Amino acid sequence: MKYRTIGTGPHSRRVSVLALGAMLFGSMTDEKTSFAVLDRYVExxxxxxxxxxxxxxxxDGxxxxxxxxxxxxWRRSRGAGDEIVVATKLGARPLAPGTSYTDNPEGLSAKVIREASERSRERLGMERLDLLYAHIDDHTVPQRETVEAFGDxxxxxxxxxxxxxNQAVWRVERARALAAQAGLPGYEVLQYHHSLLRPRSDVPSDLFPDGNLGHVGPEMAGYLRAEPGLTLVAYSPLLGGAYARPERLPGDYDHPGSPARLAVLHEVARETGATPGQVVLAWQIGHELPxxxxxxxxxxxxxxxNLAAVDLELSPEQWARLDAAH
Incomplete structure (x- = not known):
């Protein structure tokens, strides 16, 4: 395994370059399978x-x-401690069963941030959450209130x-500026959707009908270059298995750029003897951006x-072709 440091202050952590998403553990993925995957990941x-x-x-509604x-x-049964870095999120939990984060989210008020974080610590069995995200934006609450609540x-x-x-870059920067002005810790890890294929920006996203705020575009890439203390955690890098099963490709990826990028991806996969998904993960792990x-x-x-991608080495020429394809 390879590792990278996230954060710049006293709470910075050294984490593996491939993060494991536990979204469906305990629901779509049963407990026995979830435990086996977690054990193998740690191994x-x-x-x-x-x-x-x-x-x-x-x-389940x-x-x-x-x-x-x-x-x-799993943590309790395995005696897991500080060696395992667990990240969780708040702000997008539906306030009532049968509703959604799009129409009835818990939001980012000071009250919610405190109470939701306490519930997460209890469920996870952790005295301190290693990394806590604001999951979605909340325009109904002053950003200063949110920043101060996280800082507390x-x-x-x-x-x-x-x-x-999943927040606009200008909102992220405003929140970080407010934190800096108040001498409070600010956001240091950004979690956004990022993959080799890119969605159209002129049509509603399957995930973000209000405008692809969750996707890493040129503005976010530029922001990461300008702020070296930030780290990007790229969710859904494999597009829900669409690199292996093209019929799963979301509709907003149906544009002329996708076939060109897929053609280069498959060329590199054949050259390296890897799967297209492994090439995508290796491309992200070794990228110039963090x-x-x-x-x-x-x-x-x-x-x-997925783990095999950690040791997959791409040549400079392969890197250039992947980056240039459009």
């Missing part, structure tokens, strides 16, 4: 696990919490690092395929 040197307080509310609960049971948790020692997901791919796995075999 391979992995130590960076990602979840959220709303995973997976859509599987509830409010989520299944993933955190399963991870808590860090000061109290119940949260280590802070992160943000990217940590976050990939889920519903079986040990699927995880092992």
């Amino acid at each position: 391979a040197g992995g130590n960076f696990i990602d979840t959220s307080d709303n995973y997976a509310f859509w599987t 509830g409010q989520g919490g299944q993933s955190e609960q399963l991870l808590g049971r 948790l860090v000061a109290e020692g119940t949260v280590g690092l802070l992160g943000v997901s 990217i940590l791919p976050l990939a889920g796995a519903s079986s040990v075999a699927q995880l092992d395929e």
